[in-house]
Structures are given as C-alpha cells and as structure tokens.
Amino acid sequence: MYSSTKSFSNLYASIVHMQEHQSLEELQANQIINHAMKNGPDHKLNRLLEDQILNGVKGFNIENMGMKHEIFNDKVLMNLKRERATLQDINSIIIDTALQFSRNPDQIELNEEKLKSSLNTIKNLHCERSLKIDLIRNMKEGVLTFVPEEQRNDIERVIISKQREIERTATQSNKVVLESKIPNSFNPR
Incomplete structure (x- = not known):
C-alpha cells in the first residue's frame, strides 16, 4: 500500500494497484478512507472514494471509468x-x-x-x-x-x-x- 498518497488521483491509483496485486481488505480500506479524510478539503471526492471503497471492498471495479473521470474532472475544476x-x-x-x-x-x-x-x-x-x-x-x-x-x-x-x-x-x-x-x-x- 502506498502510504505517501497526496492527491486523490494517486489515492485512486493506489486502490487500483492494491486490487490488481492483492485483495483490498477492510482494514486497508479504512486506512485509505482515513487518509482521504485527513488530506485535502475536497469533501465530495472523499465521499466518492469512501462510497466506492465501502461498497466495493471485495470486488473493486477497475474498469469504473465514470468514477475515474469524475475524480479527474473535479480536480481539473478545482485547479x-x-x-x-x-x-x-x-x-x-x-x-x-x-x-x-x-x-x-x-x-x-x-x-x-x-x-x-x-x-x-x-x-x-x-x-x-x-x-x-x-x-x-x-x-x-x-x-x-x-x-x-x-x-x-x-x-x-x-x-x-x-x-x-x-x-x-x-x-x-x-x-x-x-x-x-x-x-x-x-x-x-
């Protein structure tokens, strides 16, 4: 697991990486959620990630392009x-x-x-x-x-x-x- 995740796109990439190489356990999901809540003021992205992790802990959908695009679009708008x-x-x-x-x-x-x-x-x-x-x-x-x-x-x-x-x-x-x-x-x- 990447512990130095700073941006939400990196956070998403680390979740995908974990799903490709090992199962995303509940403990790891909670660590990522806590990290997302501490990092950055963008609560909408935090909620999106939290929902995606909690509802898809066992079968995280790597092909979920809508989620990925929404995160990147929000980041572009913020910038x-x-x-x-x-x-x-x-x-x-x-x-x-x-x-x-x-x-x-x-x-x-x-x-x-x-x-x-x-x-x-x-x-x-x-x-x-x-x-x-x-x-x-x-x-x-x-x-x-x-x-x-x-x-x-x-x-x-x-x-x-x-x-x-x-x-x-x-x-x-x-x-x-x-x-x-x-x-x-x-x-x-």
Whole structure:
C-alpha cells in the first residue's frame, strides 16, 4: 500500500494497484478512507472514494471509468478555480501597486518597495514564464502611467531587471545537457 498518497488521483491509483496485486481488505480500506479524510478539503471526492471503497471492498471495479473521470474532472475544476483566484489576486496587486504610485508620487522609497514586493510575488508564481512576463508588462504599463518623468527611468530599470531575472531563472532551470554515447571518430588527416 502506498502510504505517501497526496492527491486523490494517486489515492485512486493506489486502490487500483492494491486490487490488481492483492485483495483490498477492510482494514486497508479504512486506512485509505482515513487518509482521504485527513488530506485535502475536497469533501465530495472523499465521499466518492469512501462510497466506492465501502461498497466495493471485495470486488473493486477497475474498469469504473465514470468514477475515474469524475475524480479527474473535479480536480481539473478545482485547479481552474484556484488559478482564476490567483490571477484575480495578482491583478489586484498590480492595480494596488499602480494606485500606490498615483496616490503618493513623492514617496519614492515606499513606492519602490511596493513595486519590488509585487514583482517578487509575480516571480514566485507557479505558472508559465510567458504569463509572468505578461503580468510584469501590465505592471510596467500601469505603474509608468503615474510615475513622474524624472523617476521613470529608475522605475523602468527595476521592472526590466526583474523581468530579465525571471527569463534567466526559467532558462537555467530548463537547460538539458545532451551527451553523445557515440565516440567521436572524426580524424582530420
């Protein structure tokens, strides 16, 4: 039995795995139910799993695609809701940062701290690099609208350096070193 099950799809896979290799006993079923109840706030999935395990302890139906699809669809919907909420939060951070510059144009240090904090929040998002760059561009457009001309270059420099930092970290983490297993037989003579 997999004791380190973290997601409901993994939980389902571990149940199927146990059914394929050994019988799913009542004790194991209860352990899985308890694990499902402790892990995650999604009670609908917990109830689905609980019902499936209790009603099918002896003959767990591996071919039950409806159950599998319902679990995966619920997970996809949860992830979409979470992403949408995160994007709304980020958009509100961008707007707050721009408003900070519009309300207090003379408080340079405070504005720069708010900007750096917002840029770090965007940098630490778990999303594609292109989305992060788009969010930083939106931040740049929103903030530079309210920045006095004499501060514009400094603020733009801060934003661009953070954008380049994101691009650098993304390319460094995606580097793959390919090594040839074929010996080099090139002889120039």
